[in-house]
Amino acid sequence: MNAQTYDVIVIGAGPAGENVADRAVKGGLTAAIVERELVGGECSYWACMPTKALLRSAAARRAALSVPGVPVGDLDPAAVLRRRDEFAAHWKDDSQVGWLDSAGIALHRGAGRIVADRVVEVGDVRLTARHAVVVATGTSAFVPDIPGLRDIAPWTSREAAAASSVPGRLAIIGGGVVATEMATAFAALGSAVTLLARSGVLGSFEPFAGERVTEALREAGVTVHLGAAVTGARRDPGGEVRLTLADGTEVAADEVLVATGRTPNTEGAGLPAGQWLTVDDTMRVNDWLYAVGDVNGRALLTHQGKYQARLAGDVIVARALGKPVEDARWGRHADSGVVPQVVFTDPEVASVGLTAAAATEAGLRTRVVDYDLGAVAGASLHADGYRGHARMVVDEDRSVIVGFTLAGPDVAELLHAATIAIAGEVPLHRLWHAVPAYPTVSEVWLRLLENYPL
């Protein structure tokens, strides 16, 4: 067996794995990365990039339709799918492999198996890590045990993101981010979409977010069944799928997308399947094993995986060199309490930090300030009939913001202001001096402050 030794071995070449390896190399260590599929990972080929490409043209079209004077025709699904193909790099990883090469990271293709402390086997290659093995294998779609569901070969997030055609009827099981984004995308592309949400829509967000998205999906022609428990699935010989709900209703569809959660790809590192890897605040499982990105279950978002990877990479370098872990730099980290997320539905939902309910549950003495986004001058200029909502959750004892949620057209880029306010713990009396430019949608900040007299 071919034996090689590196300072750091990373299993999984998605954004988190790439970043931890890059940080290690930049810190002066050697690093190898192991990948069983495409270098670039889920985000590049089957998640963030292709799904946003599926959504963007329709979003730009809606924005143009929302002001007078711009004649707009029907969306051309073929053109959208072609653009999506480009953003998924036609499911080829040459460019990302080139990046690994330029970054000085060795690539080993194949499934990695941790076979002993610091030892990873890939095919007939035995890799030994001097300092750390990092698991960054991500997650896969969780398909629930519903009779017949696996037999109909349902879509998961992957098949939806990579769809080569638009199904006439698409049934979506789930009410979370994947479910609502793909309902938005495929409804715009022409599918008759039925959303079957067992426990509400976007339930982890402020309640108004799910309400606004549900309302807008219905206006876009999506059939939304709330409290819908799917109890069975079968595919007719003609190819039509029939889903049975607990109340006896049948839903017919051409394709079914299962979007009911994620399961960690631990088996992709030769570890017990389906068990999230528990890490400390330096992303460490034990003295030589780290886990970054979705597989540690902390925050299943590409940007948070990359954040963890930067942190873990720096920490591994520091420990390898016998230096202290920089507390000023990584002391209070952001993947609990300051996690931002944008849902690219119509309307968009953008949130960071705690919901009002979560803040109360955490024992904080809070005040919640709400404002109608459509009442902001900049929003009314942006789109006729702009409808949206903003909420700021204040920790009264510290006089800082701990949660911020926006729901409305094109709010994605408004979020980072809130993320900086929360991560920077900027006191409210100081936020009065951060004046939003007129007339932008960001002026909602002034309205929220005006509704929170100091």
Next chain:
Amino acid sequence: MNAQTYDVIVIGAGPAGENVADRAVKGGLTAAIVERELVGGECSYWACMPTKALLRSAAARRAALSVPGVPVGDLDPAAVLRRRDEFAAHWKDDSQVGWLDSAGIALHRGAGRIVADRVVEVGDVRLTARHAVVVATGTSAFVPDIPGLRDIAPWTSREAAAASSVPGRLAIIGGGVVATEMATAFAALGSAVTLLARSGVLGSFEPFAGERVTEALREAGVTVHLGAAVTGARRDPGGEVRLTLADGTEVAADEVLVATGRTPNTEGAGLPAGQWLTVDDTMRVNDWLYAVGDVNGRALLTHQGKYQARLAGDVIVARALGKPVEDARWGRHADSGVVPQVVFTDPEVASVGLTAAAATEAGLRTRVVDYDLGAVAGASLHADGYRGHARMVVDEDRSVIVGFTLAGPDVAELLHAATIAIAGEVPLHRLWHAVPAYPTVSEVWLRLLENYPL
């Protein structure tokens, strides 16, 4: 003569005047406001609102054109002008008068004249202020002494914002915000635009902003003459205007927009014409006279006028009640060093704080970090061929950001994050924990930090 007494008398019912009166009343004082034109001021009828309405449809159209799959037709100027009319409330102030009434602010229509300490005359009404007179009369377009220019009755910002038709050929004298925004607007509406900029384009911003806007204006068909000094103007009997430049060139146009700066409307308060009112950091000219908004020359922007008005209103209330002026609330104010501004050109320009040059001139030890906005994944998803640039200016001694500028399509809403970072003096090592959501354009924050190793 009818005599009335109020705690506070405000001359000028634009956004700044309205806000100072509102704050005074909310603080328990009585207030009257004096207005010689329309309640709502320049911003509502002849600046921010109508100009952004003129620009928005074309911007939404460009965004739709920049992604495949959305068939887009030609802009309909008549529809845009109609929408603009609505945003200018058809130049009627009923709604704003209703707001004054609901806010408990007395309105006196007519030109206000300060005739003695604390005494303002409006027609045959004599208003006496117990505590403060506030001048909020704004500015007017400055028309330079160019032979023949006044005789041709050129447009100023007002006539451009309120134009009832689109001129075939529009010549614009100036290179600042009004000039570039109106060049963008009227080029999109179908005018053949010639921009005559004596001293560069958007010269108060980072150089790349003016360069990108100049380039884009040219791509949009605008003729841009840099270093162009207009020396004469005449209108032919047929109505055609001819401008003569210092180099002898003649430029023919149907209308000419003069956008060469502003002059304070001090004569609108019965004060010497054209003299900016110098104020201290509480907006006070002397012990009873205050000046807020453009007329004090500090920062000629609606949002800064409103900011000054909130500050002055609170300060007047505090002084009237014999309370200390709250230092925590208004101690370090934002109209020097943290002024945000968005220019709604194509591409948009958004900036806050100091340019690199201004920071150096202020004696700061700075580092400048630049990043190509088009290289951000979120930007490439937002628009095919996205072109833009971002710059962060860091004060090395304090390890905080002191300046931030973006130029690119749809960057307006990205600005407030920088405004909070600067106003909040969030240290750079903390900004690493403000993670931008993927894939948004805001991820440029990560790229800038990555290019500024701590």
